[in-house]
Amino acid sequence: GAYSLSIRDWDDMKGDHVKHYKIRKLDNGGYYITTRAQFETLQQLVQHYSEKADGLCFNLTVIATNNTPQTVGLAKDAWEVARDSLFLEQKLGQGCFAEVWRGTWNGNTKVAIKTLKPGTMSPESFLEEAQIMKKLKHDKLVQLYAVVSEEPIYIVTEYMSKGSLLDFLKDGEGRALKLPNLVDMAAQVAAGMAYIERMNYIHRDLRSANILVGNGLICKIADFGLARLIEDNEYTARQGAKFPIKWTAPEAALYGRFTIKSDVWSFGILLTELVTKGRVPYPGMNNREVLEQVERGYRMPCPQDCPISLHELMIHCWKKDPEE
Known part of the structure; x- marks a missing residue:
């Protein structure tokens, strides 16, 4: 199985939220979050990040209590489209976390489709963000058209030819x-x-x-x-x-x-x-x-x-x- 370290954080935009850091395994059995700090055991890793944040959003303080997650408001909505309504035609580019394609939606609308590599972000947090992105409408912002919120996440926007x-x-x-x-x-x-x-x-x-x-x-x-x-x-x-x-x-x-x-x-x-x-x-x-x-x-x-x-x-x- 895989481990992750979850830390409660706060900022002006999101308020209270949780950040998740993947804990990766070394071939020799050790663990690390970033390669510059490696540990033989998970206990050593936790001890290290309790003493200082060292690049994380915060150092570790107390263990979180277990509450039932809040799922209201994350239901699929009118912006959600079926993956098969999208046709990927030409790959325009790729970055660390995503590929961008020119494609068509419903067989006739020319769109850009950003396909996120699985594990890049949680579908839940992406859906929350998409709710905000939909409200931003301005002729100098690329307009969001639709999303596929299950992994691999697709973000469908207006197509910019250049x-x-x-x-x-x-x-x-x-x-x-x-x-x-x-x-x-x-x-x-x-x-x-x-x-x-x-x-x-x-x-x-x-x-x-x-x-x-x-x-x-x-x-x-x-x-x-x-x-x-x-x-x-x-x-x-x-x-x-x-x-x-x-x-x-x-x-x-x-x-x-x-x-x-x-x-x-x-x-x-x-x-x-x-x-x-x-x-x-x-x-x-x-x-x-x-x-x-x-x-x-x-x-x-x-x-x-x-x-x-x-x-x-x-x-x-x-x-x-x-x-x-």
């Missing part, structure tokens, strides 16, 4: 774009993010890979809110290999304090992606170096061919104090 902004800038028509077009695209993302803020929501994973592009340089924000549901240890320990450290505000990366202010930080990083045509932020630095240097006050210098005024805006997004 794919992710990252690919568009690196390998697509975006390579030839001049500054006025790039600034316009940034303004579209800002309009969508302002709406997310008005709705008291947080994106948590704003970067060019999660912006989609359509005809006429239309930009829309995708994958809002999904980041907090991911259960993979290399992600949830925040400094794990799959976590997008280079886009994440220090208070969010170090302490899990995600707010609309941490989204503003990520928007500043996205601006650098736009003007450098999709270059990875902090070139030549690894995640650990970025965390350490940013904590010490380092900020990316003005990219080549970027106006000083735009770099000043980036610096403004990267203020140490989130309240600024």
Whole structure:
């Protein structure tokens, strides 16, 4: 059987909730949650995480009492569609946790279908999140059409013909774009993010890979809110290999304090992606170096061919104090 460690956590968006960390087995019989801390027994693992959080959301304090789970409100609804109403036609891309396909729904509607790898997130938490995602309607947000909430989870959204902004800038028509077009695209993302803020929501994973592009340089924000549901240890320990450290505000990366202010930080990083045509932020630095240097006050210098005024805006997004 497999083990997991469940810790009660709290944040402004979800209130009281439980985070689950998979405990993996080593070939020699030991256990680990992240590879940098390995233990011979489960007791040693629990003892270690009782003394310090070491990348988890919290250190272990007291054992939870056993209550009957609350299941009201998680019933399937009109947004749930049958898997066989969806036809996957062409794979558009894949990431750590999902593949994205172009497809058709009910034989005639062109859609994008995100298929999540089993174990990425619990169907229950995903269904809860989908309830919120459905309420977010704005022309700069990718519209959610339908879901299949049993694993493998499918998320069905409007189709954006030019794919992710990252690919568009690196390998697509975006390579030839001049500054006025790039600034316009940034303004579209800002309009969508302002709406997310008005709705008291947080994106948590704003970067060019999660912006989609359509005809006429239309930009829309995708994958809002999904980041907090991911259960993979290399992600949830925040400094794990799959976590997008280079886009994440220090208070969010170090302490899990995600707010609309941490989204503003990520928007500043996205601006650098736009003007450098999709270059990875902090070139030549690894995640650990970025965390350490940013904590010490380092900020990316003005990219080549970027106006000083735009770099000043980036610096403004990267203020140490989130309240600024």
